[in-house]
Amino acid sequence: MRILAALAIAFGLMVGGCGSGQASRQDRSVSRSACEELDFDGSDFTVCTAISGQHAIRLALNGRDGKPLRSLQHLADDQFHSAAPAFAMNAGMFDENGMPIGLYVEGGKQDTSLNRRTGPGNFHMLPNGVFYGDAAGWHVATTGAFALQSPPGLQFATQSGPMLVIDGKLHPDFASDGDSRYVRNGVGIGPDGRALFAISAKPVSFGKLARLFRDRLKCRNALYFDGFVSSLWDPAQARRDEGPPLGPLVVVELTRRAAPP
Numbered sequence: 001m002r003i004l005a006a007l008a009i010a011f012g013l014m015v016g017g018c019g020s021g022q023a024s025r026q027d028r029s030v031s032r033s034a035c036e037e038l039d040f041d042g043s044d045f046t047v048c049t050a051i052s053g054q055h056a057i058r059l060a061l062n063g064r065d066g067k068p069l070r071s072l073q074h075l076a077d078d079q080f081h082s083a084a085p086a087f088a089m090n091a092g093m094f095d096e097n098g099m100p101i102g103l104y105v106e107g108g109k110q111d112t113s114l115n116r117r118t119g120p121g122n123f124h125m126l127p128n129g130v131f132y133g134d135a136a137g138w139h140v141a142t143t144g145a146f147a148l149q150s151p152p153g154l155q156f157a158t159q160s161g162p163m164l165v166i167d168g169k170l171h172p173d174f175a176s177d178g179d180s181r182y183v184r185n186g187v188g189i190g191p192d193g194r195a196l197f198a199i200s201a202k203p204v205s206f207g208k209l210a211r212l213f214r215d216r217l218k219c220r221n222a223l224y225f226d227g228f229v230s231s232l233w234d235p236a237q238a239r240r241d242e243g244p245p246l247g248p249l250v251v252v253e254l255t256r257r258a259a260p261p
Helices: 072-078 143-147 206-216
Strands: 035-040 043-050 055-060 087-090 104-106 109-112 129-134 137-142 156-160 163-166 184-189 195-200 222-227 232-234 249-254
Touching: 035 206, 043 232, 055 104, 055 156, 072 232, 072 249, 087 195, 087 222, 129 143, 129 222, 137 143, 137 163, 137 184, 156 222, 163 184, 163 206, 184 206, 195 206, 195 249, 206 222
Parallel strands: none
Antiparallel strands: 035 043, 043 195, 055 249, 087 232, 087 249, 104 109, 104 156, 129 137, 129 156, 163 222, 184 195, 184 222
């Protein structure tokens, strides 16, 4: 799984744009944010919503040059001549080269296969799971449940772990608010099929992030994306987080029908 440098210093999320402190051309092209800030159990989170019919979801790993993007800044630069995303976020665990360590499907093409091996680290805190989109919509499922399916028209899939919420219950290894604290992010599916992406403003426990999805966002299933590297690009708010190199990215775009004039 992804290897963290022993001397890495935990970083604070930088809200307010890229290193120059100025919004880029892409950042200014979206007028309304799909993200909102909320308080849950004394901690601040940003929650971004993708709505079927208004948004399309895709994954991005490599740039147009075929090299790994590794950052939201590079994602923005790589799409300079494209419409800006509604938002983008890191989306799953990866190795030291930025490659997914589990299932990864982008644009209907599978690059890596489902990982059902045991091992150390968060990815192997079973059950882990898959966030994916197919002809029926957007879903979060445990790896075991996904393996029993053959989703029709699979468009994207990213495997990560652990699951945060499983059929309305917290992951069995989580305390309600444990001692391990990082800036964390994940994704869940709301009762109406919306995909809900959450990232904490400051370090939080697994349990608190899971309870946010279950109790506040009403998600029956939710998946952990990562901690320490968790990052968000919200063009409407001129926010583009910087930090350690990333792996897979999830990009949520306005559909043509929903795009502003």
